[in-house]
Amino acid sequence: MAGSDIVLSVEQLRKTFVKPFTGRKVEAVKGISLEVERGDIFGFLGPNGAGKTTTIKMLTGLITPTSGRATILGEEVPSPEAMGKVGFLPENPYVYQYLTPREFVSLCGRLNGMGGASLAKAVERVIERVGIAYAIDRPVRALSKGMLQRTGFAAALVHSPDLLILDEPMSGLDPVGRKEVRDLIVEEARAGRTVFFSSHILSDVELLCKRVCILRKGEVVAGGTIQSLLGTDVRKSEITLRDVADDIATTLAGLASKSERVGTTMVLEAQGDEAVKEILERALAGRAHVEAVTPKRETLEDIFVRKAL
Numbered sequence: 001m002a003g004s005d006i007v008l009s010v011e012q013l014r015k016t017f018v019k020p021f022t023g024r025k026v027e028a029v030k031g032i033s034l035e036v037e038r039g040d041i042f043g044f045l046g047p048n049g050a051g052k053t054t055t056i057k058m059l060t061g062l063i064t065p066t067s068g069r070a071t072i073l074g075e076e077v078p079s080p081e082a083m084g085k086v087g088f089l090p091e092n093p094y095v096y097q098y099l100t101p102r103e104f105v106s107l108c109g110r111l112n113g114m115g116g117a118s119l120a121k122a123v124e125r126v127i128e129r130v131g132i133a134y135a136i137d138r139p140v141r142a143l144s145k146g147m148l149q150r151t152g153f154a155a156a157l158v159h160s161p162d163l164l165i166l167d168e169p170m171s172g173l174d175p176v177g178r179k180e181v182r183d184l185i186v187e188e189a190r191a192g193r194t195v196f197f198s199s200h201i202l203s204d205v206e207l208l209c210k211r212v213c214i215l216r217k218g219e220v221v222a223g224g225t226i227q228s229l230l231g232t233d234v235r236k237s238e239i240t241l242r243d244v245a246d247d248i249a250t251t252l253a254g255l256a257s258k259s260e261r262v263g264t265t266m267v268l269e270a271q272g273d274e275a276v277k278e279i280l281e282r283a284l285a286g287r288a289h290v291e292a293v294t295p296k297r298e299t300l301e302d303i304f305v306r307k308a309l
């Protein structure tokens, strides 16, 4: 792939915190590497404490890595050139209570070197884009959590960044708020922006992302396209049998990864085609009746639970 198609490149990034007073070391991120391509919506997943926020803080220049490097469109993080290409939405965006969305987003624009009439226009455009134009001049303290999140989103967009980095953008929102933020992410990706976001809401990730990376205790434990992650794992099937005689029930249960028997009906879970074949052969030989064989597709959640917990 041409270098210009990689928007975010992370190489062996590591962060070790040293606790004050005790001097105890916490290896929050242990040398992770990943690449995000232009136009991707990339999901950065992991359970609590996996190191997602620490990584995002390094990518946005808020903390310095212990070692390793990251580049954004070829510019070294945290240079002003790299940071100018990034729009960042923190997990719980803090917005000064007495400012209005217009004032807050303008402030963020000015911090990104914008000013004058073009800033005023950009502020109105992004606030309209995130759907809170009606509240543009209300003090932030009067806004709901969802509206605050949108104000933060508008602030991340005001300088038209190439890359959006969003830390848990859907967390704490109700289902409607979550859908609205998902729609915003999709619209921004369609408009040509690359989106990198952390989340542990896997259904949202499955809906939005083509590629993901799963972090566990500071290390990447799985990564790639969702399709490849779901595709390479062992296929499971569920087999439902009727009229299973006692003498073959134990044998069948031994061939399955899970089994349940109610009366003469048995439901078995088989891993892989070989196990399915053997169970069916033994069941038919024992005069059981095969009611159904259903392939069970692994979900992202199954993979997450298996790899990350």
Ligand SMILES: Nc1ncnc2c1ncn2[C@@H]1O[C@H](COP(=O)(O)OP(=O)(O)OP(=O)(O)O)[C@@H](O)[C@H]1O
Pocket: 017, 018, 019, 026, 027, 028, 046, 047, 048, 049, 050, 051, 052, 053, 054, 055
């Ligand atoms: N400033 C700090 N000093 C010491 N340890 C820290 C510091 N910041 C984070 N950690 C530790 O680093 C590890 C990773 O934390 P991090 O916040 O990056 O995880 P996370 O994946 O974002 O989790 P969550 O989903 O809960 O936000 C945790 O063990 C955390 O306690």
